[in-house]
Amino acid sequence: MGDRRAGPGGPGLPPRAVPDGPGRLPRGQLGLLVAHTVVVQAVTFMLRPAASYRALELDVPAAWLGALGASFAVVPLLLAVPSGQAVDRFGERRVMLTGSALLVASGAGFVLAGDTVAGLVAATVLLGTGHLCAVVGQQALVANRVPAHRYDAAFGYYTFAASLGQAVGPGLIVAFGGDRPIPDTGAIFVGATVLALPLLVTSALLRPSGHHRRAAGPAAGGVRGLLRQPGLVRALTVSCVVLAAVDITLFYLPALGAERDIAAGSIGVLLALRAGASMASRLLLGRLVAAVGRRRLLIATVALSAVGLGLLLPPLPFWAMAVVITVAGLGLGAGQPLTMSFLAESAPPGLRGRAMSLRLTGNRLGQVLIPSTAGVLAAGTGAAGVLACTALGLAGAAVAATGLPAAPPEPPEPE
Template identity: 85%
Template sequence: MRTQTGLLLAHTIVVQAVTFMLRPASAYRALDLDVPAAWLGVLGASFAVVPLVLAVPSGHAVDRFGERRIVLAGSGLLAAAGACFVLFADSVAGLVVASMVLGTGHLCAVVGQQALVANRTAADRYDAAFGYYTFAASLGQALGPGLIVVFGGDRPIPDTGAIFLGATALTLPLLVAAAFLRPSAHHRQAAGPAAGGLAGLLRQPGLVRALAVSCVVLAAVDITLVYLPALGAERGIAAGSIGVLLGLRAVASMASRLLLGRLVAAVGRRGLLVGTVALSAAGVGLLLPPLPLWAMAVVVTVSGLGLGAGQPLTMSFLAESAPPGLRGRAMSLRLTGNRLGQVVIPSAAGALAAGAGAAGVLACTAAGLAGAAVAATGLHQGPPPDPTPRPEREEPC
């Protein structure tokens, strides 16, 4: 089982690293082609449009055909996306098509991975398992931009052709790892007559609340990523200092995910979710008054701890709420809500920023997080962690 865990985490890291190589590289190629700024937005949206439509069907496919097949399909689509960037990136249309293929491959891989974690882990170990999983995803997202420098150099516009080739080469181990993953066999089990498919899934206690909390937390991550630099510009804080603050936030988020199992054992899943989301709300809110840089570093680190724990904890609630045979669809619903939140909430924030500035956007973000913390109090308490050792076959993936 440890081998399977290692394969899944390695696959997760490489999927995110390849995606976070190719997305910025596609923007660099567009700039190299002198693409108008409006088309950059189209290029960015093309990554999310097809996955937004296919998210729930991909979850249904996981529940019907098993996790490995969908993870393998996602890996193949990531390889195809790399090839599309290599062959067709000399035009805007080629970049858009390649980005659509990339987004679809990323979606299939992620839905399959998350369902595999949910289906192969005991309920009282969900938090540790999803903590390790999201830590691996964060690590891959951090490695991806660094690999741009490795393959493309450190020029203002790197050698995108070399980046596309390097990313395509990295997808080959993905196919191998996916082929050796063992499915959970939950796709062979009936979800039960009470489940009632997607409609029944949405009626599961706490599921809609968990989806809403996940959406708000992820949108808050995106908003702070954009508007913390804007706040720095308004207050004359150097870009390098803002970069350090964002780095501290990312490291804090990764630390909270790595220690999630122990934290849940100490305070319980619901208590930890309410506390961490409230902590992130307080952290974002404390950025509103002018602060010295050291105080901002403390506040951003605190908010990073809270924001990092929110995603894996909501995954745990969803996995526990969904019956066996419907967990793929539960994870795909979460991704759909997250994508919608990433489109709608930052867009509304942009409209607000025109009048209220970055501080106004952050104030609304803090209020939204506070509301999410209140909503999280209505989630049912997960099972207490079992202190007795389990056989090796039940280790979390």
């Protein structure tokens, strides 16, 4: 990483004196990255539900709805590692620009060909691929332009921006499509396409880190070498389990509510509390890591989320469920940015794009395999059994996190 004490004022400047936000990203560049992140997620979370609504309008059978949803993940899953290699070879900006162009093309595809099942699937594949390229580029840019001792705060802010976009997107469905049971999907497709257009300008204005010009040589070993880095496989495993746990709560909290006769509005409040708690933990991540250390915080937060989900097993009054879900949300929110920090620190310059793409590959596999297994369990044990197994998985992930390497100490103050 070079001299970690170097900052905008030159070598020897202590890190806390850097005035431009997290790490070495100037405020203008940081603003562009945050805007790009929010809009990418908002466009994605507009178009995916709108595609499902359009499929319902076309009377697509339920089995095809599953195929439509899978088309977002399957092709990008195959392209995840190549996209990371492209970041390491050509730089973050080019890959983000490619992702932005694919998002615009996806919106246009929904507008022009969204009246057929084949058109919906093709546009969804473009959406998933564009989202993948944009996200890999964003995460690699943070990893390459921020000093290691500021990773936690930077990735906390980054994942907060992503969560904000994921919250804004569904709200824009109502703004463009109305509040009918099946909204005006044509208006949503056009609105999302228009919203995506500025991404082309934003990504063009972002400055790449330049690590692709001094990429790691053959001695680094590529992906195989990365997987041999101490703690990297453990960090990938923890990231996969935590993200799958978030998905499972989205699907099975409503199921638990139905089993226990809890109103849908109350379940919506619980899900909102979980999301809000996760966003709060991400904003405070840098301070929390400074107080207790990255590895200890990851172990504690993953264990906390396991306890939170485990406490949902017995019937509870609503206020107690709200407390428990908030606790689980705090833990689940910290897991993703902390594992990003571990991966960014494990990978040498020139391989960080591949490290982030490996994380996304593991996450996508977990999102496909773990909820599918949970569905099999639900047939025999109900939603409570699924949440219990998820809690056990999180407990195992917390144990796995104990084997992660400790973060390097904070750079010393200049004498």
